[in-house]
Amino acid sequence: MPELPEVEVVRAGLEPAITGATVTAVQIFDERSLRRHTAPAEDFVDRMIGSTFAAPRRRGKFLWVPVDPSRTDSALVVHLGMSGQVLLREPDAAVDRLTRISIDMTNPEHGPVRVDFVDQRIFGSMALDTLVESGDLPGDLVPSQVRHIARDPMDPNFDDARFFTRLAARNTGIKRALLDQTLISGIGNIYADEALWASRIHYDQPTSALSRPRAKTLLAEVRLVLGKALAEGGTSFDAQYLNVNGESGYFSHSLNAYGQQGLPCPRCGRMIVREQFMNRGSHFCPWCQRVRGAN
DNA sequence: CCGGACTCCTGGTTGC
DNA sequence: TGCAACCAGGAGTCCG
Structure with a gap:
């Protein structure tokens, strides 16, 4: 994708x-x-x-x-x-x-x-x-x-503070927010799952109960995941994606959560699971990524 | 503001 | 072997 x-x-x-x-x-x-x-x-x-x-x-x-x-x-x-x-x-x-x-x-x-x-x-x-x-x-x-699409996190004019403010004001789950292109753009199902895994945040973590430090961690991980993919030339496990020269640009080996259901979590070794959420798959480690209260 | 349902769509995979 | 059912999901719209 x-x-x-x-x-x-x-x-x-x-x-x-x-x-x-x-x-x-x-x-x-x-x-x-x-x-x-x-x-x-x-x-x-x-x-x-x-x-x-x-x-x-x-x-x-x-x-x-x-x-x-x-x-x-x-x-x-x-x-x-x-x-x-x-x-x-x-x-x-x-x-x-x-x-x-x-x-x-x-x-x-x-x-x-x-x-x-x-x-x-x-x-x-x-x-x-x-x-x-x-x-x-x-x-x-x-x-x-x-016009309605928000700036993306790799845009030099992306306003971090405004993002955190808008995120905290939302009354929804974190993955839903990450996929909302009017709040932050460029993130799809794969990198949402990857950034949440890296940040140890559950996909349905309420945004209103996500602390500012954890939100900052998440944004940093989003940038890391996107930057890494950019450096590797884009992800495509199913070879749908070809770059402009027709060269396949996939590196599924570097995925930690997306599509990894049934495989051990690279961090704790417990099994990655896949759940239906928002009409799509959500891949996460139930041990590392748990819904938390206001912390 | 929020979330759920629905639409668009077809190649590859699965199941009988 | 053949065919049908199922699955993947980005984004927009509509509705309660």
Whole structure:
């Protein structure tokens, strides 16, 4: 499941190839991948062709590429959903069966390139959207679809104090809060479980009863887990995720809790369990991670 | 504000 | 072998 590290790897890989490139052709193989484009597919194609991209940007799991920034306030917004991949291909390379959108472009330095949006489950999407003020920093522009998304913990402008305040004001469970992209973005099921395991916090620990020191530990562990994944090039145990060069970037060996049910906890040796929570699996060590009172 | 249910979706796996 | 049921979950929406 692409989370912040995987999306960042895609962004970084795309940057040298598409910054300054001009779109020459667009093929839509499946219009469902344009679900978040509010106008018809023809509108998407018409506006894309001839457009020149600025450097790709990211907030949480959202990626966007400003289009002709001096002339327009548009951006190509990309979300990978559950199974999305953005692949950089030679213009004459074969098109993968699950390719939903294919974009041909010319880069003034590198010549013709092709970007393929491949997505098995079609939870991901591409869309052209309007850039608007983010509202938290003057002059900071984000696509309107991304405006409600909080800054992610790797963002230099992430406000730790504000996060702790908002977290403490919540009346909910900690994992639910971690997965709430309007509170903190970029964290999905895998890294939520990993950061909670590292912090020895139970997924259903009430946020209101989570002490400030433990919240600080958790945020630090979130950053460690994301940073480690970033350094390793993203996680994908099921090889759904490929980076922009089509190289598999998985390192499931470094997971301590996610998908480790039935295996010994790397810390205490007791068995990791998996429970259904929020319509998804939660993996944790029942010994190390227990719900605590106001401590 | 909160949480639960529901929707989108299909390849791989499991079970008979 | 063949087929159907089941599973994975990011994010948005709706409802009580």
